[in-house]
Amino acid sequence: MRKKAAQTRSLLIKQLANGDFNSGELLGELVGVSRSAVANHIKYLTNIGLDVFSVKGRGYRLASPLQLLDQNKISALLGQQSTNVVEVVSIIDSTNTYVKEHLHQLPKGYVCLAEAQTHGRGRRGKTWVSPFGSSIYMSMAWTFKGGYQSMAGLSLLVGIAINRSLKTMGIKDCKLKWPNDVFHNCRKLAGILVEVEGQVGSDASAVIGIGINVDLPNAVSEIDQPFVDLVSITQKPVDRNELVALIILTLTTMLTEFELKGLAPFLSEWREADLFYNEYVYLESGSNRIHGLSKGINEGGALMLENAGKVTPHHGGEISVRKS
Template identity: 50%
Template sequence: MNKITSQQLRTELLNCLNDGNFHSGEALAEQFGLSRSAISNHIKALGHLGLEIFSVKGRGYQLATKIDLLSHNSICKGMQVEQASLVQVENIVSSTNDILKQQSQELSQEQSKNGMVCLAEAQTDGRGRRGRKWVSPYGASLYFSMLWQFDNGYQAMSGLSIMVGVVLNNTLAQFGVTSSRLKWPNDVYGNNKKLAGILIEVEGQADASVSAIIGIGLNLRLPNDLQGIDQAFTDLSDLLEKPFSRNELSKKLIENLWLALPVFEAQGLNPFIEDWDEADLYKNQEVVLISGDKRVKGVARGIDNSGALLLETDQKIKPYYGGEISVRPA
């Protein structure tokens, strides 16, 4: 059985288990035309994706928690046909950034469309800033990428991750999140723990049209026994008492970015700085900037119009730009 067929089968198996009931291995084997051992192997493969599936002798298999699966129809409800055609929903991918990167390379500049979106249920090779692995359990987070072309080159993108962070944070506020904060240059925090990360990858010439692939990973309902994350983290279910829909959240984020990106292209970061300042995690606090072996201590004084972090040391304020810099509380 080839890889694509296996993924399709496991998706159907997951949809079956997603009703919250127990399903015996014998019944599943008969339903899918497989042996019980083959069903068992597929259940184990789903478990490797971060899904918690109970296996009880005499009763069969049951999904521990019902999953709010992504739906293209739900996400695109009310959109124009042209807009809906920009949105693709995948099952398991290497990374959503990779999908859009490959598509942008295959299409000519005229064919590529601003606002192309890819969402997925799981990533096998999700990554964050500086090549770090982004742990991507199945159906537990928002794995999201959007393609946007900037005709005026890299200069037109200055502060892009800042703007995306503001849009993401404002989108969360529309769903009732009031405690999330923005950590320079590309993270969203909740209760001083990481809630989301942003990864911008760029293709093109410095002085010509460039394609930015905006990757967003937002923790929604992470498994209790999740391994592989080396920092404190939280998810949306911890910040919200009321239920929320992955599909509604995806739709709103897409629409908000579609609205914000043309504004950013035309006016730069200025329209978004006030919102950043209001949500700045470390503004007017002592922080340490870390770049390799170098450490600089000072007081964070917000950002400038290019998105640089303003750090005050010895009564002087100096801008620092993203790159390889990390910010930590002093």
């Protein structure tokens, strides 16, 4: 039943994507349901962030045309040399959850993309607000032959990859916040959630989750910190398919080097974009706070903090860093 409802909603979205009016009767005929059922599906779509309005006698229409993610277009942009398998779904609970549940069946470099997440997840159990068609929600599967120890600093590498991709787009002034955020003018633009599966002493797999704000609805109110999206920065439309392909290619290339050399080759890129370098910050873990001067990161991805003349490394986990 849920699968059928999801298919019906996907068909409705594709029909509405061009921004034209469609009557409830026409939509019902198209997807094989009654006009009242169409109304219920439209209500669901508005609840997940799709801006649909209705006019009596004319039907339903999106507030503006919608560019949908296109699996075939992304694969074409990746090129024939790419080994990445890309899957685009319309609405999902969480791309990370989906990849975790199917991890052992998926090829290395597999990517899941969604138009909307009903239970998007961020770091430390926070919700990642995921309105329909307005951002990038993606998760990549990657296996590391070296096990857990070969993943040190992985979330930092992903942040560097996102920043590289944005630079290629012409956005050159983003900053990286340890251990998993990308900022622009002190507002959050993107977040990273890396989840690891495997046993000590054997190969380990990572689910690399990425969320990037592209063109958020004006009505978004659930985000609990200052944020920004790419359209606000560039003041022009952003082709999500092109951006996704660029990130996949960049990240895949960097992961291949990371497997061989670790984080060391990328430290200078982090230093250049470090949001808090030489700033006084505090680390927060539960009720504990540690204050000090941020001195960048080491080859293991730890944050180096200077306190009372001594520099010590601090690793991720449940630690959060804030400017003092």
